[in-house]
């Protein structure tokens with residue numbers, strides 16, 4: 001039997017104590033430091049003799065950790081924060097100590113089974129058929145890319161004579177779509193959004209048909225609709241775009257990295273009508289489904305297409321090619337994978353789906369409450385009625401430098417982390433509320449500084 005030596009035993013206690021304290025108490029926001037500042041404090045940590053576990057841990061807990069912003073802090077409202085539940089965080093410790101290989105059924109059957117049940121819950125919320133399936137990948141960027149690669153493979157099979165491949169997406173789509181197109185060496189057709197920022201079915205049809213009339217050797221192999229833009233939380237016309245795509249034999253992908261989490265909130269479910277038409281979609285549990293980094297659920301209507309696109313073939317992998325076994329590696333751009341969906345699965349299994357709906361509703365309510373406070377605030381102007389949990393607004397009379405200075409001070413004072421964004425070229429502020437522990441008084445405290 002393998003036993004810890006004394007040093008490792010002591011380290012285990014220290015690490016557990018640190019981890020539990022981190023999870024139990026709201027740690028401060030903290031903030032970045034320069035490489036020079038960090039070097040002055042810790043020097044070169046990679047040495048021939050090694051620092052020993054105790055000392056290396058101290059370097060992390062006393063210095064390095066304090067130079068990382070706590071993304072789960074209730075007043076971290078920038079970008080898209082993270083808000084892992086207690087259960088998901090605690091179970092991540094189990095995943096970390098379990099050496100589960102999450103790429104194949106042969107090696108990770110139990111873990112893959114659990115991940116697939118969690119994916120099934122999401123698929124059912126989206127109205128996908130029982131035959132649908134997918135995999136947890138690192139993030140929305142890889143999820144979008146993997147879905148688009150599958151879409152192009154299917155189109156290549158059906159339309160072998162196409163000269164240029166094209167992805168259609170809204171001008172408001174996430175940057176990862178352009179990045180995927182760049183990697184795939186395909187073109188992007190920018191479909192103009194309405195003034196409200198929505199890609200409608202009609203806009204997509206007109207734009208796509210006009211483009212193809214002018215470029216008869218090109219083919220649009222996929223259209224990407226966004227279900228909750230990252231900046232403002234705007235949801236495209238999923239039903240209209242999905243129908244138009246179906247009529248043209250174009251793969252319909254829904255990027256719901258942030259927004260589709262709200263499928264589990266009955267109060268806003270209707271905003272996503274049409275998602276059931278998708279050929280694939282993504283949602284990041286690490287954003288708004290209370291899971292730790294890094295997990296994106298990537299789901300295909302017909303996973304056999306994805307499997308043809310993504311399975312890696314090599315003599316040392318032949319033994320894994322049993323058609324009845326679900327190998328998560330086969331459904332995205334990756335091979336070795338951590339069973340990264342397990343913390344999400346555990347939390348969902350432990351808390352139940354009702355609790356997920358309730359926590360989701362809590363964040364939606366706080367977003368509405370924030371919007372109400374902003375409407376009453378003499379110096380602020382709401383840009384857009386929040387449909388989901390992103391609240392975007394302007395501070396009247398401020399230029400970009402004043403926004404930056406306010407944001408820097410807010411973090412320096414450890415009140416909150418809210419960075420400026422922009423809308424139609426003008427600086428704005430936005431709160432992205434994904435944390436059920438963000439309270440009305442957290443919001444008031446930040447608004448009082450404006």
Ligand SMILES: *Cc1c(COP(=O)(O)O)cnc(C)c1O
Pocket residue numbers: 080138139140141142174176226228229230255256257258284296
């Ligand atoms: C965050 C986001 C992505 C990218 O997801 P990552 O997990 O950061 O790679 C893609 N699309 C949308 C709409 C997002 O909000």
